Structures are given as C-alpha cells and as structure tokens.
Amino acid sequence: MLMKPRVLWIEDSARLELRNLAAPVYSSGRFDFNLAENVTSAVNLLKVTSFDAIVVDVRLPPGVDPYWKKLYQNAGADKVNAQLGIKLLHWLINKDHIIHPDDPPNGFSANQLGVFTVENREDIQDELDALGISVFCQKTTGLPDAILIKIFDTIIDHKPM
Amino acid sequence: MPDKPPSLDQFEHFDFRELPIGVYMTSLNGQFIVCNKTIRRMLELPLEGSLNVNINDYYADASHRKMAIEQALKLAEQGRSVERDILHLKVGDRDIYVEDYCQIIFNAEGHTMGFVGCMVDITSDLESRRRERELRERVEELRFDIGRILHANNTTLVMMNETLKSTARVLEPNPFGSLSVPLSEELERILDENARHLANSITRFIQAGDDDRRNKALSEGMWKELTVKVNLLEHYKENIAVEELRAPTLGDVAYEIIQISHAVASGFLPRESIRDLQQSAFQLERITALYDALKTRDAVFQMEYTLQSLRDYVTADVRTTAKKAKFTVKYLIDQAVRRLTGFSQSSRVNIDVRDVPTVEVHVNEREIVRALGNLLHNAIKYSWRRDKIKPSWVSIRTSIKGHKIHIEFENWGVGISQEEIEQELVFQLGYRGQLSTERGRLGTGIGLTDARRVAQSHGGDVVVESKPTKPVPEHDPEYFNQPFLTKVTLYLPLEEKFRREL
Numbered sequence: 001m002l003m004k005p006r007v008l009w010i011e012d013s014a015r016l017e018l019r020n021l022a023a024p025v026y027s028s029g030r031f032d033f034n035l036a037e038n039v040t041s042a043v044n045l046l047k048v049t050s051f052d053a054i055v056v057d058v059r060l061p062p063g064v065d066p067y068w069k070k071l072y073q074n075a076g077a078d079k080v081n082a083q084l085g086i087k088l089l090h091w092l093i094n095k096d097h098i099i100h101p102d103d104p105p106n107g108f109s110a111n112q113l114g115v116f117t118v119e120n121r122e123d124i125q126d127e128l129d130a131l132g133i134s135v136f137c138q139k140t141t142g143l144p145d146a147i148l149i150k151i152f153d154t155i156i157d158h159k160p161m
Numbered sequence: 162m163p164d165k166p167p168s169l170d171q172f173e174h175f176d177f178r179e180l181p182i183g184v185y186m187t188s189l190n191g192q193f194i195v196c197n198k199t200i201r202r203m204l205e206l207p208l209e210g211s212l213n214v215n216i217n218d219y220y221a222d223a224s225h226r227k228m229a230i231e232q233a234l235k236l237a238e239q240g241r242s243v244e245r246d247i248l249h250l251k252v253g254d255r256d257i258y259v260e261d262y263c264q265i266i267f268n269a270e271g272h273t274m275g276f277v278g279c280m281v282d283i284t285s286d287l288e289s290r291r292r293e294r295e296l297r298e299r300v301e302e303l304r305f306d307i308g309r310i311l312h313a314n315n316t317t318l319v320m321m322n323e324t325l326k327s328t329a330r331v332l333e334p335n336p337f338g339s340l341s342v343p344l345s346e347e348l349e350r351i352l353d354e355n356a357r358h359l360a361n362s363i364t365r366f367i368q369a370g371d372d373d374r375r376n377k378a379l380s381e382g383m384w385k386e387l388t389v390k391v392n393l394l395e396h397y398k399e400n401i402a403v404e405e406l407r408a409p410t411l412g413d414v415a416y417e418i419i420q421i422s423h424a425v426a427s428g429f430l431p432r433e434s435i436r437d438l439q440q441s442a443f444q445l446e447r448i449t450a451l452y453d454a455l456k457t458r459d460a461v462f463q464m465e466y467t468l469q470s471l472r473d474y475v476t477a478d479v480r481t482t483a484k485k486a487k488f489t490v491k492y493l494i495d496q497a498v499r500r501l502t503g504f505s506q507s508s509r510v511n512i513d514v515r516d517v518p519t520v521e522v523h524v525n526e527r528e529i530v531r532a533l534g535n536l537l538h539n540a541i542k543y544s545w546r547r548d549k550i551k552p553s554w555v556s557i558r559t560s561i562k563g564h565k566i567h568i569e570f571e572n573w574g575v576g577i578s579q580e581e582i583e584q585e586l587v588f589q590l591g592y593r594g595q596l597s598t599e600r601g602r603l604g605t606g607i608g609l610t611d612a613r614r615v616a617q618s619h620g621g622d623v624v625v626e627s628k629p630t631k632p633v634p635e636h637d638p639e640y641f642n643q644p645f646l647t648k649v650t651l652y653l654p655l656e657e658k659f660r661r662e663l
Contacts, residue, residue, distance in 0.1 A: 014406070016460065017460070020409045023413040026393075026400065027393065027417060029392075035402075064641065076592075
C-alpha cells in the first residue's frame with residue numbers, strides 16, 4: 001500500500017473560521033494531515049516528523065516557547081506586526097539564529113513550503129523571494145472548497161500555483 | 162563655577178549680535194540699518210560687514226508689509242508695540258515664518274523714523290502645528306468613516322444572523338433541541354450515530370448487486386472511493402484528530418457520497434439501496450450543515466458585540482454623550498446582561514447574577530453599560546464547561562467596599578498570565594491575551610482598555626485576577642492548558658446619598 005503524503009498546515013484559525021477548508025483534505029483520504037496552531041507546536045512537530053508539504057500562515061501566535069513569545073511581545077504582542085510565520089520560515093530555511101538561538105530541524109527546503117495568508121502577495125513578495133518560496137495563496141472569500149488540497153498538491157508536484 | 166553674578170557693566174557692553182534671537186533696526190522704508198547674526202542666518206545674508214538689504218524684499222506678499230506698518234502705527238498711538246505678529250517671508254525659494262516683536266522709533270519731534278525689533282523663526286513650529294491639525298482632521302474623518310463602516314457591518318451581521326436562523330429552520334428536525342451550539346458530547350453522540358448509519362448504508366449499497374451490475378452502475382474508481390469512505394466514517398475519530406474538524410469533514414464526506422449516488426446509472430442496482438444511501442448521506446450532511454450554521458451564528462453573535470463596542474469606542478468623542486445621571490447598579494447590570502443574552506444563549510453559558518444591593522451610582526449610562534458589557538462578553542467568551550451535565554456559567558457578584566460598589570465578573574476557563582496582569586498588558590489597546598485566540602475566539606483587544614477608561618473617567622477602575630485551578634508549575638507546557646478562575650472587577654464610587662448613609 002502506498003504511503004500517503006504527510007502534510008502540515010500551520011494555522012491558528014483552522015478550528016473555527018477555516019474549518020471548512022480543512023475538511024476536504026481529510027475527506028479526500030489522500031493525505032496524512034496534521035495541524036499546528038502556533039509556532040511552538042509547529043516546531044515541536046517538525047522536530048519529530050518529516051513532512052512532504054508544509055503550508056504556513058503569516059500571522060501566527062507564538063505558543064509557550066519563551067523566544068517565540070519574546071519576538072511576539074517585541075512586536076507589541078500583535079500577530080500582524082510580529083509576522084511569526086515569516087520568521088519561522090527564515091529560521092527553518094536560513095537557520096537564522098538571530099530569530100531563535102536553537103538549531104532548527106534539518107532538511108528543509110523552500111520547495112517543501114507554501115504560504116497561505118490574508119496578506120497581499122505584493123506585501124510579502126520580498127520575503128518570499130528571500131526565502132525562495134514560490135507557492136503562495138491569499139485567503140479570500142472566493143476560494144474553492146478544495147484550495148488546501150490544491151496548495152498541497154502544488155508543493156508536492158513542484159508545480160506553479 | 163564662578164561665584165559672582167554678571168555685572169551691569171557687562172550688560173552695557175553686551176554684544177547683541179550674538180543673541181540667539183533675531184534683532185534688527187530698519188528705516189521707515191524697511192532698509193536694514195543693522196541686524197544681528199541670527200537675522201543674517203535667517204535671511205541667508207553674510208554674517209559680517211555692512212548691509213544693503215531691505216526687509217520688503219523678503220515679504221512673501223508685498224501688501225502685507227504695508228498692513229504691518231499700519232498696524233504698528235495704530236498700536237504705537239495706543240502706546241503699545243507689535244507682539245507676536247507672524248510674518249510670512251520668502252528666502253530664495255524657501256518659505257519661512259517669523260514671529261515679530263517690533264516697536265516704532267520716533268525722533269524728538271514725534272515723527273516716525275524706523276523700526277526696532279526682534280524676530281523668532283517659527284517655521285518648524287508652524288509646520289508641525291499645521292501637520293498636527295491636518296492629522297487631527299484626518300483622524301476625525303477616519304473615525305467618522307470607521308463608525309459608518311462598522312455600522313454597516315453590524316447591519317450585515319444582523320442579516321447574517323437572520324439568514325442562519327432561517328437556514329437552521331430549513332434543516333430541521335434539529336437533533337440538538339435548540340439554536341445553541343450543542344455541547345461536544347451531544348454533538349459526538351449524534352455524529353457517531355449518523356456516521357455509522359451512512360457507513361452501513363454504503364456497505365449495503367456495495368453488496369447490493371453482482372460484479373457485472375455494479376461495474377455497469379458505477380466506475381471502478383467510484384466503488385473504490387466508497388470503500389475508502391466507509392473506512393473514514395467508521396474510524397472518523399481516529400482519522401480526524403482535531404475535534405472541531407470532524408463535523409465539517411463528515412459533511413464533506415456525505416456530500417461526496419451524494420454526488421456518487423447521482424452518478425449511478427439507472428437500471429442496474431435496486432432503487433431501495435440507492436435511496437437508502439442517499440437518505441443516510443442527506444441526513445449526515447443536513448446535521449453537519451446545521452451544526453455549521455449554529456457555530457457560524459455563534460461567531461456572528463461574538464462579532465456583532467465586538468463590532469458594536471468597537472464602534473462605540475471609536476466614536477465616543479465625536480458622539481454627543483448623554484449627561485451623567487443616577488442609576489441603580491442592578492439596572493446597569495441588567496442592561497449589560499440583556500445586550501449579551503443572544504451570545505450567552507448561543508454559547509450555552511449561563512449568567513448568574515447574585516444579590517445586587519439597591520444602591521445607585523452617578524454615571525453615563527451608555528458608557529457604563531458598554532464597559533460592563535465588555536467584561537461580561539469576555540467572561541462568556543473565555544468560559545469552559547466545568548462538567549458534562551451543566552453548561553458553563555459566569556458569575557456576577559457585587560459588594561460595597563469603602564464607598565465604592567465592586568462589580569465582579571468571574572469565569573472558569575481561559576487564563577491570563579501573571580506577567581500580562583502585572584505589566585498591565587491586558588489593558589493596552591489592541592492587546593489580546595496570549596491564550597485569547599485559543600479555540601478560535603474572535604476579538605479586537607479593546608474591551609478591557611475601554612472598560613478601564615470608562616471606569617476611570619467615573620472615578621473608579623478595573624482590576625484583573627486570574628488563578629490556575631491545578632498545582633501545575635508555570636514553566637510546564639500544561640500550565641495554560643488547565644482552566645483558570647478569572648475575576649475581573651469594575652468598581653465605581655457610590656452616589657453621594659449612599660456614601661453618606663454608609
């Protein structure tokens with residue numbers, strides 16, 4: 001039996017506002033779907049599990065880790081200003097110890113990652129370029145039901161969105 | 162440090178050219194007789210040497226010079242001098258604004274000979290004042306616009322609420338009994354029952370005909386899909402780790418089964434088995450859609466109050482506020498409770514108001530009801546259920562301490578860290594508690610800030626306490642996963658009469 005691709009969605013609104021976006025991923029039966037709702041939980045998962053595709057929100061809460069919490073508080077305890085999702089990506093890809101003193105889990109490349117956020121692409125394009133991430137989707141009301149599946153497929157198949 | 166003060170002699174010989182304020186003397190027609198370095202710098206003139214320059218050449222509008230002279234003469238007749246007259250000058254392409262203090266020089270016969278005075282460059286002050294004024298005007302406009310937008314959004318939310326209510330009615334019979342969000346055990350029981358039902362229907366459908374008929378009725382891929390769905394439905398709790406995502410996923414599965422049932426080619430399989438499959442799938446889809454509507458309606462209630470409070474907060478200064486008047490504390494609490502009834506019912510949180518003394522406060526009703534409502538809204542929003550039988554509840558208690566009425570809102574649920582309380586972070590505008598977004602709670606971070614501002618403007622305050630209910634150390638990741646007992650108290654001075662009686 002073929003192993004299902006293991007995918008991770010790092011998103012703090014998945015349980016309520018975006019609950020209907022996660023449903024098709026489960027019901028398709030095609031993915032081993034995992035969810036992390038803050039940066040600390042995501043890092044803990046990434047340390048012990050490898051994923052074929054990871055989709056990250058930009059506005060994430062820090063969770064209990066004191067360094068992520070400090071970054072969050074330094075940005076006025078505001079998810080919009082803190083942009084912890086972007087910081088997490090920099091830490092994972094560029095191993096930026098200024099962001100967090102710990103070594104990030106090994107083996108991450110930009111082509112395993114995608115960004116799914118309310119921000120306009122233009123607003124974070126410089127960051128995406130610096131990270132080498134090409135998979136981006138903006139959260140809007142007109143999204144198709146299976147958008148999350150599409151993003152995961154795009155990352156896994158290395159196709160443009 | 163020299164111990165002797167400067168002498169009068171030093172003043173007599175003081176070089177006014179070095180003064181940090183511009184000093185000048187001109188003839189009647191504006192020709193400079195003399196001016197110090199500050200004026201020379203101001204007008205970009207050589208710092209040393211004689212001058213052949215006329216102040217008239219620096220006026221941005223030449224007609225203003227005539228007006229300034231007329232005004233100076235008029236003031237001189239009254240024995241006064243020009244003070245703080247603002248002149249608009251032009252130095253090259255640059256506009257400068259100076260504050261002019263000037264006196265007319267008369268000769269022995271009383272004829273005007275010229276002017277002596279001081280100038281201070283106030284260009285940057287004026288510029289910042291102008292920017293401040295523009296900014297204030299923009300803020301006012303924005304506040305007006307935000308108020309209007311929030312008002313329109315509130316109306317949209319009312320429409321959404323009504324639509325969701327109608328949707329819920331269309332989806333009846335309602336196995337949850339009311340339009341409140343069902344308790345998780347209740348939901349689980351109903352989902353279990355209906356998921357099992359659909360799994361059985363699919364199994365019966367799969368076994369309904371021989372291989373030949375089955376292959377003619379549906380493609381191989383669809384039969385495979387149905388088998389996958391049976392497995393998902395039978396083990397949905399193990400397959401869907403996140404509890405909140407089970408209902409939408411089951412709804413999605415049911416929808417897909419319905420689509421497959423529509424694709425069945427007629428004449429190959431018994432109609433009853435197709436009907437049975439469709440009915441079970443419709444039933445599960447209907448229940449998950451109903452649950453979805455109730456959950457969204459609950460979010461609409463939350464958002465409605467939040468937007469309303471935000472609108473009140475943003476427009477508080479521009480609105481003509483009612484004057485303060487005497488109100489009983491009971492009346493004010495009842496008003497706040499009434500505003501939150503829809504939300505508390507939808508969230509299944511009971512509000513327990515205890516023994517309110519018959520005392521009065523002298524307050525602005527609208528502001529205080531909003532402040533109390535903010536605290537009650539938070540208490541409801543951040544409540545957890547204490548046991549499986551009873552719904553959650555929020556206690557409102559009152560007490561009189563030192564001529565003040567204390568109104569306490571206590572809940573059991575999401576905690577606030579000591580750090581956030583001690584550093585008063587929870588009172589910062591826009592700040593949302595570290596755990597406040599847990600379980601998808603919506604908010605703006607304005608409620609506590611606004612409540613405190615209102616309380617303080619009435620001579621009171623708001624204080625927050627939050628204590629863990631289990632002895633777990635703070636560095637333990639489980640610390641914030643436990644329920645906290647949180648008490649937020651708003652206190653206000655009692656009305657004069659009641660203070661005297663105490």
